Amino acid sequence: MKEILKIENKKYAYQCLNQALNMGLNFKLEKNFKEKNFNVDNLNDLLDNPVEGIELKELLKYFEKEIIPYCSNFSNKNFMGFPDSGNSLAGLSGAILADFLQQNLINSSFCAPIATYIEIAVIKWFRELLGYKIIPINSIWDVGGIITYGGTGSNATAMLLARENFRKNTMINGVNNASDYKIIVPKGINHYSIKSSSMWIGCGNNVIEVETDNYRYNIQELKKVLLANKGKIMSVVSYVGDSRTMTIENLKEVYQTVKEIDKNIWLHVDACHGFSLSFSDKLKNKIVGIELFDSIATDPHKVLNIPYCISALLIKDPHKFKLITSTSDLIMQEDFAWGQVTPFIGSKCWISLKIWFMMKNIGIKKIGKIIEQRCEIANILAHKINNSKHFILINEVNINAVVFMYVKDKNNLKKDIKKINLLNQRIYSKMLEEGIYYLHSFSLPDDRGIMEKGAILTPLRFMSGNPNIKEEDLNNILNYIIKLVKELEDNE
Ligand SMILES: Cc1ncc(COP(=O)(O)O)c(C=O)c1O
Known part of the structure; x- marks a missing residue:
């Protein structure tokens, strides 16, 4: 059976994979950002059941001719709408190898014996860059970050942390009176993932939008809203690079305003874009104060030339992840089983390998x-x-x-x-x-x-x-x- 990899068909496998690799490279280096527009009237042509298989080299040829021309190419330099270029060679190497190596970062001992520690290294690097304290790492609970599949996943997990921090054991008891679990965001520029997260985690649509000036919180308005809703706010969310204008919030001012009124509010910063500034000695002063926040969402697949999908959620106090842990006898109760601290995720690919490769290859400087x-x-x-x-x-x-x-x-x-x-x-x-x-x-x-x-x-x-x-x-x-x-x- 030549469709399945084995010693006897190594040469054939190499030829097929080489063909796929060439197609990928050619696509990334294309002149325009898209060759053709797909007409949805032709959707039915794609829906026929694949009853009989097609030999892989032929299938690859078909794919190159009939499917790729309709793909958008975020790596093309004429694509100037989003930063997600995914064109780090080391990042691409990490992506390919992660799929080959098939490590499962749900458990450590037998699923991902070294991958677990490589993932810890990546999170530690990010924490250090952003100014979070590093504590000795004796278990997964000391790491202070998790890898998720995207900024949305990181924001959703941050809101889950905010909820448990606000009303302990909501995980067990459920949400009682959702309108008491409010989240504050800046009006007009917030990312939809916060409102969606609030709804996904049972807190309903209780997001309050506060007026802004120059795409940052109007601090007087923020104060007013905080006082008017005292005791009913679980989180205030700020942006270091909002999705539309990439404006950086006045972080210290927001921190002081919120903590003066209610110390228990979980301060989350969505730095999916702006965390990239932490790599530059010249630019990192623009995000000073980020280290004061309880959690930080980062999105390497947007800003570090890493292929999709990868995000990291970091939290100031690593042990707070215990608030949202859920265990099962199907997840190993071992010190380094990531599955204990990754809500919404079961089996997990070694996606952090892409970052490890890119950072080792290019270096922070x-x-x-x-x-x-x-x-x-x-x-x-x-x-x-x-x-x-x-x-x-x-x-x-x-x-x-x-x-x-x-x-x-x-x-x-x-x-x-x-x-x-x-x-x-x-x-x-x-x-x-x-x-x-x-x-x-x-x-x-x-x-x-x-x-x-x-x-x-x-x-x-x-x-x-x-x-x-x-x-x-x-x-x-x-x-x-x-x-x-x-x-x-x-x-x-
Ligand atoms: C500021 C911000 N936060 C979160 C997200 C969601 O990230 P992802 O698409 O990786 O889930 C985006 C996406 O554009 C964003 O711009």
């Missing part, structure tokens, strides 16, 4: 330089936008996101927000259709009063984590937008 270069590219684009009459900058660039709008001529600007929004949406749709470049788009309150304070804008957003992007690519994308607008006007 050089990763810091990559992050600096990434931020610098965003600053250069912001500068170009400020100097162009066609574009208007919406956010203050804190990390690597540049939010902007095409406005034709900003020196003679009629602030017809409806019309400007519509034009930018049309630019976005055309860009998506053409598949040459990608910038992201979403709705965003105008929190800095660039057009009109509080108005809802639908801007374009540049954000990249791809070290291959150079200044000329920034000129190209701006010229491309100007060209698109001309084409749109010509077709009117």
